[in-house]
Amino acid sequence: MTHAASAGGPIVGVLGGMGPGATADFYAKLVRATPAATDQDHLRTLIWSDPSISDRTEALLFDGASPLPQLVSGLRLLEDAGAALIAMPCSTAHAYLPELRRTARVPIVSMVEATVDRLGPDTRSGATVGLLATSGTVCTGLYQQAFGARGVRCLVPSAPLQEDVMQAVRLVKAGRLDIAGRALEGPAAELVDAGAQTIVAACTELPLVLGAAASGVGVFDATAALVEDVLALAAALRYEFDKESTCGNAFV
């Protein structure tokens, strides 16, 4: 911890830029969800937004360059600057979470676990959710497995409609939020027709254009779930942090 980590509680590190709009959305939601009356009640946050990180879906599906070296480099930057926990607001990048956790010196919050845990209480075993995510995320099966372990069916769009989801993601990344939402109407309707009781917006680009309701069912925002888990872990670390500070003083 070389910088500024001596006061003010744990620093939240954000491994972001995948894409940058999703990172901006994550940080805005983190700020809004933090119980705070003044600036000083908020969490110190270091955001490394690196949009040059190799495309995750390209790497997972089409033998594109692996984003892992850039992810590890960003992780090191955040750790060296004093981050006490890491959030990565990109579902597709979670394909690399096991490797990242093996090399990390601090905990990395999982957006997949956050989503499944926080949707869980409303999703009894036997329930059905519909997944809107990148093709990379869909192919890794991360969400399907995590939901499956809870007895929750997780539907994904058919191949042509999955292509519409990718088109929506690309439109958000290109700043075309005005038309991106429309590309999601077909995939969302297909999932609801197949029995989905909730749509999970698992790609962090999607909450930017998908309202609270799609095709008549609720939309669950994976970014918001990640925010809640980050706040919970930061609170736990702050408790440890304060305890250490107090103990330290007691022995001076």
Added chain:
Amino acid sequence: MTHAASAGGPIVGVLGGMGPGATADFYAKLVRATPAATDQDHLRTLIWSDPSISDRTEALLFDGASPLPQLVSGLRLLEDAGAALIAMPCSTAHAYLPELRRTARVPIVSMVEATVDRLGPDTRSGATVGLLATSGTVCTGLYQQAFGARGVRCLVPSAPLQEDVMQAVRLVKAGRLDIAGRALEGPAAELVDAGAQTIVAACTELPLVLGAAASGVGVFDATAALVEDVLALAAALRYEFDKESTCGNAFV
């Protein structure tokens, strides 16, 4: 430059957290204003959002603790991680810009200069603008002097209505965006009645609640002006950066 600064153009450093909502707004505007078709066209950005920085208005007006040591510490963090230019989305903190520039190894963009320069073309000498900013910013006279140097009159609210502006800033910092805008109605109306042809939202909390029009005149967003100057400087640095890379290759 210890990290990740070897590819992808200059890194934008953001000395933020004053407040965190304003920093989130700045980054969202930077992303939206960047001409980009894919993630990889965006700027790499490192945001140090430190809401624990001592209150700027308290320091300037009421002998509160100086924020300068924390600002310098944040600046060092950003520089050490490879930032090639710095933006500070907080007008009041610009009272410390001369000291920060003296110690900085990279350029720090001025939000005051950005605002006056970019509002300038629409503001002929003899024009009148109205300033909505913190009491700290108003008292430093930074905006009044910069506008004055261009022959532009810069009006500020009367003392009781300036207190309403501070109340609006505090409400935004407390997340009460729903009622913060109303506190600005009186000050904005007073400025317009006194002859202001444009309202300058110079505190970065204010664009979050002040629409494009207030009391019938246009609102100029200082955060958006800072974004434009950051993009212009990053483009200039990227040109230098690319030239250096090319030259480097030519001699290998």
